[in-house]
Every structure is written in structure tokens, then in C-alpha cells.
Amino acid sequence: MKQLKNLLSVVIVLLFFAGSAYPQGTTITLIHVNDSHSHLDASAPRDKNLNGTIGEISRAASVIGYLKATEPNPLFFHTGDFSVGDFFFNSYFGVPELQILQSLGCDGMVVGNHEFDLGPSTLEGVYSAAFTNGSVPVVSANLDMSGYPSLSNFISPYTIKTVSGVKVGIFGLTIPDPLSNPSPVVINENIPEIAYATIAEMQSLGAEVVICLSHLGYALDSTLAANIPGINVIIGAHDHYAFAQPKQVMSPGGAVTYICQAGCNYEYVGELKFTYYNGNVTLNSGQLIPVTNQTPPVPEIEAILSQLKQGIVAQFGNVYNSKIGTAVKDIGKNTPENSSKKDSPIGNLVTDAYRYKTGTSIALTANGLMADIIHHGPVVGSDVFRTVCYGFDTVTGLGFNLVKFKMSGSELIKGLEIGLSMIGISDDFFPQVSGIKFKYNPENPPGERVIIASVKVDGERIQPNKKYSVTANNGLLGILISMGVMAENIQVTNKAEYTALKDFISHLKNVNYKSEGRIKNVSAKCSDINEEAEPVGEIKTFKLYNNYPNPFNPSTTIKFEIPYSETVTLKIYNSLGQEVAKLTDGRLTAGTYEFRWNASDFSSGVYFYQLQAGNFIETKKMILVK
Numbered sequence: 001m002k003q004l005k006n007l008l009s010v011v012i013v014l015l016f017f018a019g020s021a022y023p024q025g026t027t028i029t030l031i032h033v034n035d036s037h038s039h040l041d042a043s044a045p046r047d048k049n050l051n052g053t054i055g056e057i058s059r060a061a062s063v064i065g066y067l068k069a070t071e072p073n074p075l076f077f078h079t080g081d082f083s084v085g086d087f088f089f090n091s092y093f094g095v096p097e098l099q100i101l102q103s104l105g106c107d108g109m110v111v112g113n114h115e116f117d118l119g120p121s122t123l124e125g126v127y128s129a130a131f132t133n134g135s136v137p138v139v140s141a142n143l144d145m146s147g148y149p150s151l152s153n154f155i156s157p158y159t160i161k162t163v164s165g166v167k168v169g170i171f172g173l174t175i176p177d178p179l180s181n182p183s184p185v186v187i188n189e190n191i192p193e194i195a196y197a198t199i200a201e202m203q204s205l206g207a208e209v210v211i212c213l214s215h216l217g218y219a220l221d222s223t224l225a226a227n228i229p230g231i232n233v234i235i236g237a238h239d240h241y242a243f244a245q246p247k248q249v250m251s252p253g254g255a256v257t258y259i260c261q262a263g264c265n266y267e268y269v270g271e272l273k274f275t276y277y278n279g280n281v282t283l284n285s286g287q288l289i290p291v292t293n294q295t296p297p298v299p300e301i302e303a304i305l306s307q308l309k310q311g312i313v314a315q316f317g318n319v320y321n322s323k324i325g326t327a328v329k330d331i332g333k334n335t336p337e338n339s340s341k342k343d344s345p346i347g348n349l350v351t352d353a354y355r356y357k358t359g360t361s362i363a364l365t366a367n368g369l370m371a372d373i374i375h376h377g378p379v380v381g382s383d384v385f386r387t388v389c390y391g392f393d394t395v396t397g398l399g400f401n402l403v404k405f406k407m408s409g410s411e412l413i414k415g416l417e418i419g420l421s422m423i424g425i426s427d428d429f430f431p432q433v434s435g436i437k438f439k440y441n442p443e444n445p446p447g448e449r450v451i452i453a454s455v456k457v458d459g460e461r462i463q464p465n466k467k468y469s470v471t472a473n474n475g476l477l478g479i480l481i482s483m484g485v486m487a488e489n490i491q492v493t494n495k496a497e498y499t500a501l502k503d504f505i506s507h508l509k510n511v512n513y514k515s516e517g518r519i520k521n522v523s524a525k526c527s528d529i530n531e532e533a534e535p536v537g538e539i540k541t542f543k544l545y546n547n548y549p550n551p552f553n554p555s556t557t558i559k560f561e562i563p564y565s566e567t568v569t570l571k572i573y574n575s576l577g578q579e580v581a582k583l584t585d586g587r588l589t590a591g592t593y594e595f596r597w598n599a600s601d602f603s604s605g606v607y608f609y610q611l612q613a614g615n616f617i618e619t620k621k622m623i624l625v626k
Contacts, residue, residue: 025277026166029071033078034237035264037085044375044383050321058297060266063289064104073163079237080112080215085371085389087312090397098130110172110213111140116182120148127154139172141198147184158202166276169207171198175216199230209276225249225257232281233258240264246286258283266291319381325505328512331374335515340526343518346370347432353504355434358404359554359600360469362435368428388497391475398496400473405487410464413450415485421446439520458596473497542616551623555598558609564590566613573608599624
């Protein structure tokens with residue numbers, strides 16, 4: 001038996017060294033997360049007990065701890081945007097997360113654009129509170145902090161670490177985001193020059209390996225790698241991309257720069273392993289490790305989360321264990337590939353919620369003002385807040401509030417043009433709408449992309465001088481005004497967009513949104529270029545659809561199809577059978593039609609809508625709830 005034990009011991013040692021065999025040189029393991037956005041708790045989809053199944057910092061911590069204990073020469077990084085995105089931030093401003101990252105031995109993090117959302121003074125306060133017992137190296141080389149010098153006590157352009165005798169230079173870069181709020185700090189845009197100079201300075205101090213912690217996005221990362229020599233690895237962020245394997249870009253001089261990114265919200269932990277030898281970096285492996293409810297949590301961190309959640313519930317109510325509705329499917333940001341329809345499911349849901357809350361004719365938001373999607377299955381308050389989490393209201397502790405205002409047709413078009421001007425540069429400004437439809441051509445120059453004749457409000461062509469009632473959040477309205485768009489009769493509703501969306505989902509109960517064609521791209525790359533391009537011949541019969549939404553407040557859309565030209569009437573009746581509205585009465589050509597009924601002046605109750613086209617008559621029921 002003793003000989004057997006000795007033999008097993010020898011085998012185990014041999015297997016260990018065989019499994020640990022790497023190419024000659026020093027092997028270094030990079031462990032990385034990014035864009036956590038204060039999502040310390042698990043995200044949807046939710047199980048039957050309403051527990052999230054994806055992510056959670058206590059589970060990510062167990063993966064990080066395991067890698068640090070088992071892999072050679074580990075370095076652990078967070079590549080920015082710990083701020084904004086969850087009730088954890090609105091209650092604690094990121095302090096607990098930074099303390100947890102510090103306890104996990106984080107070797108460096110870069111400043112994300114959302115770190116400045118509440119201004120540099122708030123960010124300094126967060127760092128001061130979090131780093132009372134030591135600090136995590138925070139880096140960003142393109143921040144000019146001369147206007148706010150005390151922030152430089154926490155942020156440096158770079159840091160250099162010695163790992164098994166190899167000097168590793170680590171520098172950071174932050175994207176200049178027009179939606180950010182860094183002033184008087186300046187986020188410099190001359191990124192290539194700054195990167196080149198920073199690399200040279202680190203190399204002059206002996207750095208043999210250069211790692212860039214980038215919060216620029218993959219497009220800028222790949223451009224940087226292709227044009228600036230000396231970067232061995234870029235650990236990226238900002239896009240929320242999840243690269244299963246590192247991207248490889250040939251840099252000047254023939255070396256390879258490896259670019260990795262690990263999704264967002266602690267849904268993955270990334271690992272990249274390389275060997276440094278004789279001035280060269282060789283990739284050994286790269287992977288993303290999913291973090292799910294099957295990943296064991298770190299008990300100590302799980303206990304901290306439980307305590308933090310109690311504080312959130314005390315402030316915002318039961319946002320974790322009270323179902324407010326069910327999503328029939330994922331209500332996402334993406335639109336069908338190569339389709340002309342560019343209104344996103346989540347954009348349609350959010351803007352419809354605005355109008356449900358305020359009763360205006362039109363509602364507007366932008367892609368960059370919506371964060372998470374609504375995942376399929378049960379929906380709770382924290383899911384809703386993660387969708388519309390931006391801004392901070394000091395009274396409620398929530399995000400942006402809704403504002404109502406009047407805007408002329410010409411100013412509306414100007415606002416849409418601003419949203420479309422950044423196509424190909426940033427998706428954040430792209431508009432999402434309710435109560436208005438339009439087509440655009442991205443191949444036209446900025447300022448000329450909206451197809452004016454296509455813009456319709458409640459089915460009628462927009463009138464340049466007519467004043468329309470509009471709802472947006474106060475963040476978007478502020479941006480539009482700063483860019484020269486005129487708004488009148490501005491009314492702050494004191495209704496948070498979170499509350500509007502939560503109430504709307506509760507009202508709908510079952511949420512099933514899709515891209516409808518509210519916004520259409522008419523460029524040649526899209527397969528269904530025009531509404532008119534949809535083959536009329538496919539409409540074989542008369543058809544009256546269920547109104548949407550139903551129940552509604554105060555307006556709803558009624559859609560029908562007619563297979564050939566016919567005299568058509570669409571009327572609304574109350575529960576006594578009395579006609580209360582006529583939406584159309586005249587001859588229509590074959591096609592699909594939508595009419596919106598605004599019931600602002602009517603009381604709650606059951607109503608009926610009836611379509612008559614020639615000998616075809618059909619009636620359906622709808623419910624107005626105020």
C-alpha cells in the first residue's frame with residue numbers, strides 16, 4: 001500500500017508538471033472583466049423563484065479566485081464602466097463594487113465614460129470612500145485633469161508591474177463620449193499620439209510587455225493596434241462584446257496585437273494566457289468562462305450582496321421578488337439583419353410606455369439611453385431599471401424623469417436628423433419613436449437623411465409649422481436643446497421613466513414587442529426597401545387586426561388590410577353602441593393601413609371598433625383604462 005501511495009504521488013507530480021509545461025520564457029495569465037455597470041446581482045432570465053440565472057459578482061469572484069490560485073503569474077483587470085446601470089449604483093455609487101474588486105486583488109482598471117456621468121466630483125468621492133484601505137491602480141492616459149487636479153490622486157496614465165522578473169507596462173484609454181459629463185476634466189481625442197508617447201515612456205522605464213486597458217470600443221481598438229507599434233495586448237470594453245477567442249491584428253513592424261473583451265455585467269470572466277520570451281509575446285490560449293447560477297458563489301461576498309439588497313428594498317421597494325409582468329420573448333435592441341425596419345423592440349416598448357404615462361402624440365428616445373434588454377420570462381423591478389437606468393434624480397434616487405413639450409414639425413425633423421447624423425460613428429444617438437413614422441437614407445449626407453415626405457404622425461403627413469405634443473426624458477431633451485432644437489411649453493412631469501416603463505409592463509402583463517417598421521432604412525442594402533415594396537398581391541382577404549396596445553391609455557393603434565381598392569369606414573363605438581369617433585371614411589387602395597385613436601377625452605371603459613369595406617364588416621373590442 002505504501003509503494004502504491006508513493007507511485008501515485010510521483011504520477012500526480014509528473015502530471016502537474018506536464019500540465020504546466022509552457023514554451024520557454026515567462027507565462028503570464030490575464031484575467032479580465034468589463035462594463036459591469038454595478039450589476040452585482042444576477043441578471044435575467046429568471047427562474048421560477050425570480051432569481052437571476054446569469055452573472056453575479058460573488059460567482060464571478062469564485063472564477064477569478066480559482067484562476068488566480070491555479071494559473072501562472074495572474075494579473076486581474078477591470079476595463080471600465082463600473083458606474084451606472086443598477087439599483088446598486090443608485091444606492092451605493094459603486095463603492096462596494098470597488099471594495100470587492102480590491103479584495104480580489106485587482107491589478108488595474110481603466111476609467112470608463114460612465115464613470116463621469118455624475119461629474120468628476122462624484123467620482124472623486126467614490127474613489128475616496130472605496131479606497132480608504134489601499135487602492136486599485138486606476139489608469140487613463142488621455143485624461144487632462146488639470147481642471148480638476150485632485151482626481152489625479154487616484155488616476156494615473158499608466159502603471160508598471162514586475163511579474164516573475166518581466167516588467168509589464170499597463171496604460172489606459174477612455175473614449176471621448178459626447179454623452180459623458182467629465183468637465184472640467186477633458187477626455188483628449190488625440191488618442192494615437194497619446195498612446196504612442198505613453199508606450200515610449202513606459203518602455204524607457206523598462207517595460208518589456210505593454211498592455212492597454214481600453215475603454216474605446218473594438219473599432220478604435222483595432223485601428224490603434226494596426227497603427228501604433230508596441231502594444232502586445234488590448235483588453236477592451238465599451239461595446240459589451242464577448243470574444244470567445246482573442247482577435248489578432250497585425251501591428252506595425254509585423255508583431256501581433258491580441259484584443260479581447262468579456263461581454264458585460266459579470267456574465268463572463270475572460271482569460272488570456274501568453275508567454276514572454278526574448279522580446280516576443282506568444283499567445284498560449286484565450287477563453288471566456290460563463291458565470292451562471294451553476295457557478296458556486298463566494299459566501300462572504302454573497303452575504304455582502306444580501307445586506308446591500310436589503311438597503312435597496314428599503315429605498316425602492318420590492319424590486320427583486322415581486323413579478324410585474326412576463327416577457328413572451330427577449331425584448332432586445334437588435335433589428336432584423338438586412339431589413340429596412342430599424343425600430344428596435346425595446347425602443348418601441350420604452351417610447352410606448354412614455355406615451356402611456358403622459359398621453360402625448362409622440363415619444364422619443366435614443367439607443368444610447370437604453371441599457372439592458374428585457375429578457376424573456378418573469379420581469380421584476382430591477383430588470384426594468386436596468387433598461388432605463390441613466391441619469392440621477394436627487395429627489396427620488398432614480399434616473400431621468402419624463403418631460404412633455406411642444407415642438408413644431410420642422411424642429412422634430414431637425415431632432416431626427418441629429419439622431420441620424422452619427423450613423424457609422426456611434427449607434428447611441430439613433431432615435432427610437434412612438435406615434436411617428438419615418439424613412440431615412442443613411443447614404444445621404446448628415447442633415448439630409450430623413451425622407452421628409454415619409455414622416456407621418458398618427459397616419460398623417462407631418463406639417464412643418466404644426467405644434468406636436470412630445471414626451472422624452474429630460475436627458476434627451478437637454479441634448480436636443482444644446483444642439484439647437486427648439487422646444488416650447490416644457491413641463492417636467494416628476495414621473496421617472498423607470499416608473500413609466502414599470503407601470504406599462506404591469507399594465508400589459510404579457511410583453512411581446514418586435515420591430516414594426518416605425519423607422520425604415522431605404523438604402524439599397526436593405527431587402528424590404530419601402531413599405532410599398534411589400535407585395536400587395538399577397539393580401540388575399542380583408543383583415544382587421546387586434547388593436548395595440550390593449551388595454552390602452554390614452555391611445556391605441558388599429559391596423560387592417562384590404563386586398564383591393566374599396567370604400568372603407570373605421571368607426572369607434574361605446575358600450576351603448578353609440579358612435580363616438582370615425583377614423584376613416586373614404587376610398588382606399590389595396591394595402592395595409594394603421595390608424596391611431598386618441599381617447600384622451602373619453603372615460604375608461606369598453607369600446608368597439610368596426611371596419612366596413614364593401615360587404616366586409618368586422619367588429620372587435622378594446623378597453624380604455626385611465
